[in-house]
Amino acid sequence: MANGDGGEFSHYLLAPNGEWRQITRLADEISRAVFGQDGRVYLLSRQNAPRGKILRLAAENRGLAGAQIVVPESKAVIQDFLPAATRLYVEPIWSAVPRRSVFSTCPVGLWAWRH
Amino acid sequence: MQPACPQLPRSLLQGVYHAVKVVDNYRWLENFNDPAVPEWSDAQNRYARADLDRLPMRAALYERLNELRSYPSPRYFALEYLRNVLFAIKRQPPKEQPFLVTLRSPDDAGSEHVVLDPNQLDAKGTAAIDFYVPSADDKYVAMSLSHGGSESGDVHVYEVVSGKSPQDGRGLQDVVPRVNGGTAGGSVAWNSDSTGFYYTRYPRGSERPKVDLDSTSRSTFTGWARGPRTTRIRWAKIFRVSPRFRTGLQTTRDSRNHGQW
Numbered sequence: 001m002a003n004g005d006g007g008e009f010s011h012y013l014l015a016p017n018g019e020w021r022q023i024t025r026l027a028d029e030i031s032r033a034v035f036g037q038d039g040r041v042y043l044l045s046r047q048n049a050p051r052g053k054i055l056r057l058a059a060e061n062r063g064l065a066g067a068q069i070v071v072p073e074s075k076a077v078i079q080d081f082l083p084a085a086t087r088l089y090v091e092p093i094w095s096a097v098p099r100r101s102v103f104s105t106c107p108v109g110l111w112a113w114r115h
Numbered sequence: 116m117q118p119a120c121p122q123l124p125r126s127l128l129q130g131v132y133h134a135v136k137v138v139d140n141y142r143w144l145e146n147f148n149d150p151a152v153p154e155w156s157d158a159q160n161r162y163a164r165a166d167l168d169r170l171p172m173r174a175a176l177y178e179r180l181n182e183l184r185s186y187p188s189p190r191y192f193a194l195e196y197l198r199n200v201l202f203a204i205k206r207q208p209p210k211e212q213p214f215l216v217t218l219r220s221p222d223d224a225g226s227e228h229v230v231l232d233p234n235q236l237d238a239k240g241t242a243a244i245d246f247y248v249p250s251a252d253d254k255y256v257a258m259s260l261s262h263g264g265s266e267s268g269d270v271h272v273y274e275v276v277s278g279k280s281p282q283d284g285r286g287l288q289d290v291v292p293r294v295n296g297g298t299a300g301g302s303v304a305w306n307s308d309s310t311g312f313y314y315t316r317y318p319r320g321s322e323r324p325k326v327d328l329d330s331t332s333r334s335t336f337t338g339w340a341r342g343p344r345t346t347r348i349r350w351a352k353i354f355r356v357s358p359r360f361r362t363g364l365q366t367t368r369d370s371r372n373h374g375q376w
Binding site: 002005009011012013014015016020032033034035039041057110 | 374
C-alpha cells in the first residue's frame with residue numbers, strides 16, 4: 001500500500017485461509033514486491049542499501065525476519081526486477097547506463113552477475 | 116518572405132522560495148489570458164513555419180515519417196504466460212488501440228486469437244485496455260477498459276475462448292466500475308477457483324470529496340457468476356485509509372496467496 005507518492009510502502013499477504021498479515025512496514029524501505037513463479041515474494045529493499053538489494057521471502061513468513069538476500073547491494077543501482085521461471089532479471093544502472101542482468105534463482109551461482 | 120524573428124520581452128517577476136528571491140524573466144508566459152502571450156506564440160509559429168515550409172526535403176520527409184509511423188508491423192507487449200496460453204497486448208497500426216490476443220507459443224503467430232479488440236467497441240477508437248488479468252484456469256480474463264484517454268477504467272470479465280462480452284447479452288454481465296485510475300493505476304487479483312477477484316476500488320459518486328475521488332483506492336472482493344446481478348461485494352480488508360493511501364494487488368501463479376502492495 002503506497003503512502004502517497006513519497007516512495008513509502010507497506011505490504012500485506014492474504015493466505016488461503018483468509019488471514020491477512022502485514023509483512024513489511026513503511027519504515028522497512030521496501031519499494032517493490034512481486035510474487036515469483038515459485039510462489040515466494042521478491043522484494044526490493046533500500047534499507048541500509050541506498051542502491052537497492054533484492055530479498056526473497058516465503059509466503060508463509062510472518063515479516064521480514066526470515067527474508068533471504070538474493071541480490072546484495074553493489075555498485076549498481078537496482079531500478080527494477082522480474083522473477084521468471086528459473087532466473088531473476090534485474091535492471092540495474094551502472095554509471096547512468098541501464099542494461100539488464102540475469103541472476104539464477106537457484107542456490108548455486110545466486111549472486112553471480114551474468115551479462 | 117521570412118517574417119522577422121519575434122522578440123520576447125523579459126519581465127522582472129520575482130518569487131520568494133524558502134527565503135530565496137528568484138527572478139524569472141519569462142514567467143509572464145504562463146498567463147495565457149494575457150493577449151500578448153498567444154500573440155507571441157502565434158508569431159513564433161509563423162516564424163518557424165516559414166522556415167520549415169521552404170525546406171526542399173520537407174514534403175518527402177513528412178511522407179516517409181507518416182509511412183513509418185503507420186506501418187502495419189505489429190508489436191506485442193504486456194506478455195503473460197499461463198500454462199499453455201500466451202497472452203499479449205498487440206499493437207497493429209493503423210488500428211488506434213492495442214488489443215488483447217492469445218497465442219499457443221511466441222513461435223506460432225498463426226495461432227493468434229483475438230480475445231477483445233476495443234476498436235470494435237467504439238468507432239472513434241477511444242476505448243482502450245488499461246490492463247488485463249487472466250484467471251488461474253485461463254478461462255476468463257478481467258480487463259479494465261477506459262474511454263477518451265481518461266484511464267479511469269471499469270473492469271469487465273470476458274471468456275478467453277469465446278470472447279463473450281458483457282454487452283452481448285450472453286452472460287458475464289458483471290462490470291465493476293472505477294477500478295483503474297489515471298494517476299494511481301489499478302489492479303485485479305483472481306481467487307484460486309476463478310469464481311471471483313480482488314480489485315482496487317476508487318471512491319464512487321459522493322463517497323468522498325470530489326478532490327479525493329481519484330487519489331485513493333482500496334482493495335475489495337467481488338464474486339461473480341455467469342449471469343447478471345450476481346455480483347456481491349464485501350470488504351476484503353478494510354484499512355483505515357486516509358486519502359493519500361492507494362493499493363496494488365497481485366496473486367501467486369496458483370492464486371492461493373494474494374499480495375496487497
